[in-house]
Amino acid sequence: MMENVGIVFTKKDTAELVEMPMPDPKAGEVLIRLVRSTISSGTERANLTGVPDNATGIYRVCPDDQVTWPRRGGYSSSGVVEAVGKGVASLKPGDRVAVSWSMHQRFICMDESLVYRLPDSVSFEEGALTHISTFPMGAVRKCRLEIGESSLVMGQGVLGQLAVMLLKAAGSVPVIAADPVPEKRERALALGADFAFGPMEPGFAEKVKSVADTGRRVQNGRTADSGAKVVVEVTGNGAALDTALDAIAPFGRLALLGCTRDSDFRINYYRKVHGRGVSLVGAHTDARPDGESSQGWWTTRDDALAFLKLLAGGRISLVGFVDEIHSPDDCGEVYLRLAKGGAFPVVQFDWEK
Secondary structure (H helix, E strand, C coil): CCCCEEEEEEECCEEEEEECCCCCCCCCEEEEEEEEEECCHHHHHHHHCCCCHHHHCCCCCCCCCCCCCCECCCCEEEEEEEEECCCCCCCCCCCEEEEECCCCECEEEEEHHHEEECCCCCCHHHHCCHHHHHHHHHHHHHCCCCCCCCEEEECCCHHHHHHHHHHHHCCCCCEEEECCCHHHHHHHHHHCCCEEECCCCCCHHHHHHHHHCCCCCEECCEECCCCEEEEEECCCCHHHHHHHHHHEEEEEEEEECCCCCCCCCCCCHHHHCHHHCCEEEECCCCCCCCCCCECCECCHHHHHHHHHHHHHCCCCCCCCCCCEEECHHHHHHHHHHHHCCCCCCCEEEECCC
């Protein structure tokens, strides 16, 4: 059997591939040999660069300025079942699987509930995006999108790109993407967005409104306010949230999917939220029920299985979605680029290299 190794953030801006003990599955657990794992650039950049612990773990209670090492990443992956612990009935050795809440590590034990058998038509590359795809899927559900409603996605990193595809699959028309980087806007259009605008360009909100509601009504002698009915805010930037609120429709719903860790920003909530009946929905992926799904609030497992059905049924295609594939041996260079900031591609590690 191959040795077990994993990627560890050993200090600020530093990732190393280190030896790990070989895990042994306990009752209810599954031993998995990873094939692919996906970098979640926002979360992993925060951990890699030493953002204080309270800002990287939503439920952690520790001093605001505390930074601890080592840290880990890689919660969305795929692989092959090597062995199962006592009581595991849904999986067997040899099964191809996607995994939630894993780590960048060649061999790993996971609870059976966090492991999902891959349909035959879904590749390891696509499967390794399953867990991260549940984040925007949960945000879309919490906004209670109706077929034919307009939508706006603020930010076109990996989560924003997936949100565009999910909104289109869910029946949103039009789907509008926003990103300051022209190449990101072009990619959004290629993935199915109907329009793509730069959020810092003059007249952004009016551009969104002009395409979001083609049937703008006249009420009391003036044109009624319009805008996107559903907004998924993925940047985690306070200024982007403020801009999104300028472009949302009255009674619109806005999902706070991006982790806005810096609270040092101001919004006129009375004018932009309160007076217009706008709903702000916390869409952190931990804000989910543990065991049973209900309307708008699905468990991680149910969303993961739904996403795999969308892939297998051809409703969504992730062929060519991953920009770069690296050997885990390259982790130092890959994470150094991530630490420097700026736009970062969709990257996976291939654990068979």
